[in-house]
Amino acid sequence: MTAAFPFKHILITGGAGFVGSHLALAFRESFENLKISILDNLVRRGSELNLQVLLENDLEFYHGDIRCREDFDKIPPFDLMIDCSAEPSVQAGLDGKPDHLIQNNLNGTLNCLEMAHRNNAAFIFLSTSRVYPITPLAHLPFNVKETRFAFADSNEVTGWSAQGISEDFTLQGARSFYGASKLSGELMLQEYAYTYNMKAIINRCGILAGSRQMGKVDQGVITLWMARHLYEKKLSYIGFGGEGKQVRDILHPKDLFFLLLKQLEKVSDWNGQVYNVGGGNEISLSLRELTDYCQNITGKKVNISAVPETSPVDIPLYISDSRKAQQEFQWMPKYKNHDILEEIYQWMSAHKDQLRAYF
Numbered sequence: 001m002t003a004a005f006p007f008k009h010i011l012i013t014g015g016a017g018f019v020g021s022h023l024a025l026a027f028r029e030s031f032e033n034l035k036i037s038i039l040d041n042l043v044r045r046g047s048e049l050n051l052q053v054l055l056e057n058d059l060e061f062y063h064g065d066i067r068c069r070e071d072f073d074k075i076p077p078f079d080l081m082i083d084c085s086a087e088p089s090v091q092a093g094l095d096g097k098p099d100h101l102i103q104n105n106l107n108g109t110l111n112c113l114e115m116a117h118r119n120n121a122a123f124i125f126l127s128t129s130r131v132y133p134i135t136p137l138a139h140l141p142f143n144v145k146e147t148r149f150a151f152a153d154s155n156e157v158t159g160w161s162a163q164g165i166s167e168d169f170t171l172q173g174a175r176s177f178y179g180a181s182k183l184s185g186e187l188m189l190q191e192y193a194y195t196y197n198m199k200a201i202i203n204r205c206g207i208l209a210g211s212r213q214m215g216k217v218d219q220g221v222i223t224l225w226m227a228r229h230l231y232e233k234k235l236s237y238i239g240f241g242g243e244g245k246q247v248r249d250i251l252h253p254k255d256l257f258f259l260l261l262k263q264l265e266k267v268s269d270w271n272g273q274v275y276n277v278g279g280g281n282e283i284s285l286s287l288r289e290l291t292d293y294c295q296n297i298t299g300k301k302v303n304i305s306a307v308p309e310t311s312p313v314d315i316p317l318y319i320s321d322s323r324k325a326q327q328e329f330q331w332m333p334k335y336k337n338h339d340i341l342e343e344i345y346q347w348m349s350a351h352k353d354q355l356r357a358y359f
């Protein structure tokens with residue numbers, strides 16, 4: 001499909017990663033004449049595999065680091081930057097060493113903003129639901145159902161309802177080094193938008209899930225879960241008593257792409273606005289329910305132990321209330337739980353031997 005598109009050259013930082021590679025390929029598929037460049041240092045194990053697919057699809061790759069301004073110098077002028085380069089683990093820094101995360105997500109994002117400013121480019125920031133603080137989220141009332149936690153029916157907290165967490169939820173409190181680094185990035189983006197009239201927008205995503213994510217215990221749990229079933233390796237329900245009832249909503253990156261397309265139609269209105277973006281109640285699952293999906297799809301059952309202790313950065317449930325984005329952009333996610341998990345399974349099965357070492 002070739003459509004009119006107001007940009008000539010998109011730079012996707014972290015474009016060899018999970019989300020960045022999906023976005024890059026989706027833009028390529030939709031706009032065949034668009035120049036698309038990727039800047040990635042390939043620090044995420046497995047991004048080198050995604051890179052092979054990108055290179056087959058006429059994408060320009062620059063091996064570089066967002067922490068290093070000079071690494072942007074070799075990239076020709078661009079008019080849109082999508083920042084997908086981050087250390088995306090909420091556990092980062094719990095080992096007493098937050099330096100890498102801070103350098104990457106804070107200084108790196110600042111460099112991205114500055115380079116976008118110098119190019120007079122519009123800017124899309126992939127932020128996270130993790131900007132919302134841990135204690136207020138953990139104290140929201142919920143009921144314990146057979147397979148999952150579910151929000152209780154009450155409207156007593158601003159920014160919270162049966163629909164999930166909206167943009168009005170409090171930002172007061174600690175949120176993990178990861179969440180704090182992303183919120184800092186948001187604040188700096190809004191300064192660039194205000195001071196320099198940069199056309200910039202923030203999407204606070206819940207869990208994104210799909211093929212090409214190299215899931216680890218600390219990040220990318222959906223693909224990790226499927227892989228451990230496929231390769232018949234053991235798993236653990238960690239935290240909240242070890243029952244696997246914690247819940248997240250999920251979203252396929254292609255649905256994020258469809259939202260970006262709608263947002264890009266209104267780029268002249270961008271001024272640092274924030275949107276919560278996720279699958280909502282309908283596209284959500286607990287770990288237990290994830291196990292059921294994985295068992296049904298793979299036909300395999302693996303040993304799952306219980307680790308009752310909860311990490312200090314974990315929360316029992318999170319559902320994105322995306323109604324603001326849905327209403328402003330006439331957008332709705334299309335991929336349901338089963339579609340996402342089936343896609344992950346098909347990708348892993350097709351590359352079973354190659355991917356084995358990554359999980």
Ligand SMILES: NC(=O)c1ccc[n+]([C@@H]2O[C@H](COP(=O)([O-])OP(=O)(O)OC[C@H]3O[C@@H](n4cnc5c(N)ncnc54)[C@H](O)[C@@H]3O)[C@@H](O)[C@H]2O)c1
Binds near residue numbers: 041047066088129214
């Ligand atoms: N995956 C999710 O569930 C999720 C949810 C909310 C927000 N996000 C955000 O989306 C973005 C992409 O996340 P992802 O899941 O694709 O992560 P990912 O780890 O799969 O991809 C990130 C990519 O950035 C690259 N990278 C990291 N540091 C870099 C640096 N200093 N310079 C250049 N490249 C660097 C990595 O090599 C990797 O290819 C991140 O900003 C993350 O905070 C992700």
